[in-house]
Structures are given as structure tokens and as C-alpha cells.
Amino acid sequence: xRGIPILEIESLRTYFYAKSKQAFIRAVDDVNxxxxxGETLGLVGESGSGKSITALSIMGLIxxxxxxxxxxxxxxxxxxxxxLLQDLxxxxxxTSSDGRVMEVRKDCTGWQKHxxxxxxxxxxxxxxxIFQNPRSSLNPFIPIGKQITEAILxxxxxxxxxxxxxxxxxxxxxxxxxxxxxxFDSFPYGLSGGMCQRAMVAMALASEPSLLIADEPTxxxxxxxxxxxxxxxxQLKSALNVxxxxxxxxxxxxxxxxxxxxxxxxxxxxxxxPARDILLVDRESKHPxxxxxxxxxxxxxxxxEKAYLQAIEGDVLDTINTPxxxxxxxxxxxVPEGIREKCQYHEPDxxxxxxxxxxxxxxxFD
Amino acid sequence: xxRYSQVSRHVPEYSELPxxxxxxxxxxxxxxxxLLVLALVVASYxxxxxxxxxxxxxxxxxxxLMAPPGTxxxxxxxxxxxxxxxxxxxxxxxxxxLPGLLAIAIALxxxxxxxxxxxxxxxxxDTAITYAANLIDSFPRLVLILLIVAAFKPDIYYIMAVxxxxxxxxxxxxxxGKIQFLKEKDFIEAAIxxxxxxxxxxxKHILWYNCRTVLIIQATLGMAEAILIETSLSYLGFGVxxxxxxxxxxxxxxxxxxxxxxxxxxxxxxxxxxxxxMGFHLLGDGLNNxxxxxxxx
Numbered sequence: 001x002r003g004i005p006i007l008e009i010e011s012l013r014t015y016f017y018a019k020s021k022q023a024f025i026r027a028v029d030d031v032n033x034x035x036x037x038g039e040t041l042g043l044v045g046e047s048g049s050g051k052s053i054t055a056l057s058i059m060g061l062i063x064x065x066x067x068x069x070x071x072x073x074x075x076x077x078x079x080x081x082x083x084l085l086q087d088l089x090x091x092x093x094x095t096s097s098d099g100r101v102m103e104v105r106k107d108c109t110g111w112q113k114h115x116x117x118x119x120x121x122x123x124x125x126x127x128x129x130i131f132q133n134p135r136s137s138l139n140p141f142i143p144i145g146k147q148i149t150e151a152i153l154x155x156x157x158x159x160x161x162x163x164x165x166x167x168x169x170x171x172x173x174x175x176x177x178x179x180x181x182x183x184f185d186s187f188p189y190g191l192s193g194g195m196c197q198r199a200m201v202a203m204a205l206a207s208e209p210s211l212l213i214a215d216e217p218t219x220x221x222x223x224x225x226x227x228x229x230x231x232x233x234x235q236l237k238s239a240l241n242v243x244x245x246x247x248x249x250x251x252x253x254x255x256x257x258x259x260x261x262x263x264x265x266x267x268x269x270x271x272x273x274p275a276r277d278i279l280l281v282d283r284e285s286k287h288p289x290x291x292x293x294x295x296x297x298x299x300x301x302x303x304x305e306k307a308y309l310q311a312i313e314g315d316v317l318d319t320i321n322t323p324x325x326x327x328x329x330x331x332x333x334x335v336p337e338g339i340r341e342k343c344q345y346h347e348p349d350x351x352x353x354x355x356x357x358x359x360x361x362x363x364x365f366d
Numbered sequence: 367x368x369r370y371s372q373v374s375r376h377v378p379e380y381s382e383l384p385x386x387x388x389x390x391x392x393x394x395x396x397x398x399x400x401l402l403v404l405a406l407v408v409a410s411y412x413x414x415x416x417x418x419x420x421x422x423x424x425x426x427x428x429x430x431l432m433a434p435p436g437t438x439x440x441x442x443x444x445x446x447x448x449x450x451x452x453x454x455x456x457x458x459x460x461x462x463x464l465p466g467l468l469a470i471a472i473a474l475x476x477x478x479x480x481x482x483x484x485x486x487x488x489x490x491x492d493t494a495i496t497y498a499a500n501l502i503d504s505f506p507r508l509v510l511i512l513l514i515v516a517a518f519k520p521d522i523y524y525i526m527a528v529x530x531x532x533x534x535x536x537x538x539x540x541x542x543g544k545i546q547f548l549k550e551k552d553f554i555e556a557a558i559x560x561x562x563x564x565x566x567x568x569x570k571h572i573l574w575y576n577c578r579t580v581l582i583i584q585a586t587l588g589m590a591e592a593i594l595i596e597t598s599l600s601y602l603g604f605g606v607x608x609x610x611x612x613x614x615x616x617x618x619x620x621x622x623x624x625x626x627x628x629x630x631x632x633x634x635x636x637x638x639x640x641x642x643x644m645g646f647h648l649l650g651d652g653l654n655n656x657x658x659x660x661x662x663x
Binding site: 059061112116119120122123124125128129131132133136137138139140141142150151154155200203207 | 551552553555556557558559560561562563564571575576
């Protein structure tokens with residue numbers, strides 16, 4: 001089932017330097033993912049597991065002083081592969097002594113220029129993003145129609161203002177905003193959260209990208225609007241066949257929209273494979289973390305039996321002092337006595353246990 | 367009577383309306399008044415250039431000293447050496463307008479440039495610029511002006527250059543604050559993600575859409591302030607020098623006769639100052655409200 005990959009992420013590491021601790025916060029630590037053309041990849045995980053930072057790394061939006069990226073992000077445009085992280089190392093200098101990182105020097109302006117140089121042909125044109133918070137991601141001082149028109153003028157062949165306007169109206173219609181002509185001149189504060197999100201979706205799609213990154217598109221919206229936005233994304237997905245990277249902590253959303261899924265924890269991928277293998281409760285051989293996540297979703301069974309919801313014990317991983325062993329060891333409830341030692345002191349790698357299905361857990365390795 | 371439900375189906379398309387139809391009447395009145403003042407200023411230049419003034423503003427009529435308003439040939443009367451007040455009033459604005467523009471131009475360009483630099487780059491550049499701004503800010507402005515007047519000559523352009531320079535810190539900190547506040551916002555990140563260049567983001571999304579009202583208000587306020595400073599200086603005798611007419615030195619010359627009941631030589635220019643300054647203030651206010659579009663929806 002391997003199609004043509006459009007985005008290939010190889011051992012992506014995005015670290016942030018914490019001066020007071022003289023160490024790196026490993027927000028994203030060794031992530032390997034790939035997305036095929038026309039496919040939807042879902043990224044699930046708790047808050048702080050590095051999902052959004054992965055997205056920001058792809059877009060080259062990690063520019064602030066302490067952020068350092070390494071690895072490779074290969075992006076396919078017209079059969080030419082560009083590494084989005086090409087030569088970024090040149091702008092960072094590390095000073096370390098006996099295990100402590102004493103100083104990180106980053107040439108921010110150079111870095112930014114370099115990223116801009118790589119990304120000009122990609123941002124907006126090839127990859128668009130739907131951000132977490134629709135309200136604050138739209139410029140509050142510009143009517144939404146104008147913002148979409150601007151995106152169209154910038155990123156497509158249309159360079160006639162009137163034509164771009166028509167196109168923007170078309171996209172507003174596509175995302176099912178009622179009376180788009182009326183909303184065209186509304187400012188974001190005059191629209192509801194759901195409408196703003198629709199406008200964001202319209203803006204992201206208007207430049208007809210080959211990859212759409214939806215970073216928690218349903219967060220911050222209430223439940224009914226959430227399901228409507230998910231419906232919308234589903235319709236758009238089947239109608240336009242957009243390649244999507246969907247980030248969410250809502251497993252239901254991922255389950256409905258994705259073809260493949262990656263479960264992230266503590267900055268790395270714990271389980272990766274076809275969505276139906278990973279996110280359906282009755283499938284065998286799962287990572288204990290995925291299992292625990294699935295068990296914490298309220299279901300009909302819980303209501304009938306008046307059972308308590310199962311929460312995962314403990315806190316999210318401290319990404320400064322990552323343990324030697326499995327990242328999930330401290331919270332894992334399926335550690336067999338036989339391999340306890342192994343779990344605690346040796347980190348498992350992401351290994352394929354059945355075709356296309358990779359798990360990072362000693363339980364399934366012989 | 368039409369019910370709301372009938373009307374609501376036929377809402378006119380808002381986007382088709384030009385901005386002056388969306389604006390509230392009061393704002394339009396403000397702007398119109400401000401523009402009228404501007405038009406009067408332009409008219410004064412035209413009248414002066416085309417020799418269409420009622421009288422030569424320098425011509426003294428020693429037969430008619432302190433003639434009251436309405437005297438034949440002198441609509442607003444004459445001053446203490448018999449010069450026509452109306453003509454001097456018309457020419458008087460020319461003493462302020464171009465120098466005032468110079469002051470605004472200096473304040474706006476330098477303030478915006480350094481404000482953007484400090485706000486967007488931050489770090490050491492920000493520190494250096496802020497210190498320099500504080501240094502300028504800590505000088506008493508009038509002392510600085512008097513210093514320049516003493517060192518060079520009491521030329522209005524020198525004074526206005528100083529006014530412009532001393533206005534830079536205010537604008538700089540306004541712009542800097544706005545940019546520092548805005549550049550952390552999600553929508554700037556979203557704008558980068560659409561593929562806009564950082565220069566376009568600064569110029570378009572931050573300066574044009576978010577700071578233009580600040581700039582317009584500062585420009586009009588700056589004009590009003592420049593006129594006020596010039597009039598005060600002329601009144602004190604440091605600004606525009608006789609016999610060149612300026613409203614400040616006209617008020618000053620007339621003030622000596624005010625208590626004798628001859629109010630017109632000082633009242634006319636004082637009223638002119640009031641009307642003009644109010645015009646610039648209201649222009650800024652009205653434009654602000656219209657461009658912000660807040661009251662229109």
C-alpha cells in the first residue's frame with residue numbers, strides 16, 4: 001500500500017535550550033514519519049508530546065533564539081526533493097563541557113534568511129497550515145475575504161484582483177460559510193469561532209497546496225462545531241483529495257479522518273501505522289500507551305456499566321531529563337517482570353511488527 | 367410597515383458600499399471640517415502666489431492705525447501700524463504649514479524607521495535605540511529650541527526640525543510597543559505560514575493595518591502641536607520675526623492694545639489658531655474612526 005511519499009521526515013530533532021538548566025528541552029526527539037500523496041496522517045498524543053512542534057518545524061517557524069533543529073525533512077515538489085532543513089546547522093554553535101550544554105549561539109538573522117530562502121516556494125504554495133486558534137490566527141484588522149484574496153494573489157497564478165476575489169468567494173462557499181458575499185467583509189471579531197475556522201480552512205485551501213497541515217483544527221471550538229468542522233474536513237478530503245497531516249489530541253477526530261496514524265509521546269513516535277490497526281480498540285498488539293489512551297475515551301460501555309474512566313497515571317514526560325529506558329516506562333502498567341530491566345534501562349526502537357505497523361515497545365520484540 | 371423578517375432577506379451587500387457611505391455622519395463632518403481647513407491653507411498659498419490678497423500685508427497705512435473691523439477696505443480692521451489684518455491673517459498660515467509638515471515628516475519617518483528596527487529586531491539594537499530616544503526625551507524641548515535659536519538664527523525651519531526630532535521618541539516608543547506586542551501574535555505566524563516575506567509582514571500587516579491609525583493621529587496631532595509651539599515662540603519673540611506675518615507675532619503685537627478695548631488685532635489671529643488646530647485634531651479623530659471601521663458596522 002506504499003504510495004508516492006510527499007513528505008518524509010527522518011530523525012527530526014527539535015530542541016529548545018533552557019539556559020537555567022543548561023540542557024536541552026527535547027520537544028521533538030527522533031521522529032520518523034512519511035506521508036503519501038492523497039493520504040491523511042493523524043498525529044495523536046497528549047499535550048506536550050511534540051505534535052505541534054513537529055508541524056512548526058516543517059513550516060520553518062522555529063526561529064526564536066533557543067530553538068535548534070536537526071534531521072531531515074524531505075519534501076517532494078514535482079519529483080524534486082527538497083530538504084527543508086538543508087544546512088541549518090551552520091547557524092548554530094554549541095559549547096558544552098562534561099555533559100552540560102554551556103551555551104547555544106544561534107545566528108537568528110542568518111537562520112531566518114536561510115529558512116526564508118528555502119521556504120519561499122513552499123510556504124503557502126505547497127504547504128498550508130490551519131492553526132490551533134482560528135480567532136487569533138486571523139489578522140483582526142483585515143476583513144476575512146481580503147485575507148483570503150491576499151493568500152490567493154500571493155500563492156496562485158491568479159494575479160487579477162477581481163478574479164482573486166471571485167476565487168475567494170468560491171472557497172468561502174466551499175467551506176460552507178452561509179452567505180459568503182455578506183461575510184466577505186466581516187472582520188474576525190464579527191464571526192463565531194466555527195466561522196473563523198472555516199475561513200482559516202478556506203484560506204489554507206485557497207492556495208491549493210499539495211500538503212495541508214491541520215494543527216488541532218477543532219481545539220477551542222465547542223462540541224457541535226467540532227463535529228461540523230470534522231464533517232467539513234471529511235467532505236473536503238473526499239472531494240479534493242488533499243494530502244493532510246492532521247494533528248489532534250482527540251482520537252475520535254483522527255479515527256474519522258486519517259488513513260494512517262502516529263501516536264506521539266514525550267517527543268517521539270510510539271506507534272505508527274494504518275489508522276485502523278492502531279485506533280480501533282479491538283485490535284491486538286498495541287503499544288501500552290495507545291491502549292491506555294484508547295481506554296480513557298468515554299464510551300457507551302462506560303455509561304452502561306457506570307464504570308469510571310481510566311486515566312493514565314502519572315505526568316507527561318519531562319523532556320529535559322529523558323530516561324535511559326522506555327519513555328513510557330514510569331507510567332506503563334503492562335511491564336512484565338521478565339523484561340522490566342530492559343524496559344527501565346534500554347530504549348526500544350521503532351520496529352515493524354506487522355506490515356506497515358511499527359511499535360516502540362519491548363513487549364513485541366523477540 | 368415592513369417586518370424585519372421581510373427586510374432581512376434583502377440585506378444589501380455590505381461589501382459593495384464605498385467607505386464614505388459606511389461612515390457615521392459625525393465622522394464625515396469631522397473629516398470634512400479638517401479638509402476645509404486644509405483647503406483654506408492651500409487657498410492662502412494660491413492667493414498669495416496670484417497676488418489676489420485684499421491688500422499687501424506689508425503695506426502700512428499711517429492714516430488708519432488700529433481701525434476697527436468693517437472699515438472701508440479693511441474687513442478685519444488694521445493693526446498698530448495700519449496694516450490690513452485680513453491679508454496678514456491669510457499669509458500668516460504660511461509661516462507654519464510647510465515647517466509643520468517638515469516637523470511631521472521628520473518625526474514620522476525617523477520614528478517609524480527606528481521603531482520598526484527596535485521592535486522587530488529587538489536585542490542590542492533595541493537597547494541602543496531606546497537609550498538614544500531617552501536621551502533626546504530627557505532634554506527640555508523649549509530649552510533645546512532656544513539653544514538652537516541662539517546658536518544659529520531664529521529661523522522657523524530650524525525650530526521645526528528640532529520639534530520633529532524631539533517628537534521622534536514618542537512615535538518610536540508607540541510603534542515599537544505595537545510591533546513587539548503584535549509580532550508574538552498567532553496571526554503573524556499564520557501570515558508567515560501563508561508565505562509572506564517578513565518585510566511584507568512588517569510593512570503591510572503590522573504597519574499598514576495595525577499602526578496606520580496611530581500614524582495618522584500622530585501626524586495630525588503633530589501638525590497641531592507644531593503650530594502651537596510656533597505660535598508660543600512667536601509670541602515670545604523667538605519664532606517668526608516681524609515684519610513677516612505669523613499668527614503668533616500678530617497676537618503678540620495686538621496684545622498690548624487688548625486692554626485698551628482694541629481687541630481685534632489679537633483676537634482674529636487667536637481665533638484662527640483655534641480653528642486651525644481644532645481642524646487638525648478633528649481630521650485625525652474622524653479619519654481614525656473611519657479607517658478603523660469600528661462604528662461603521
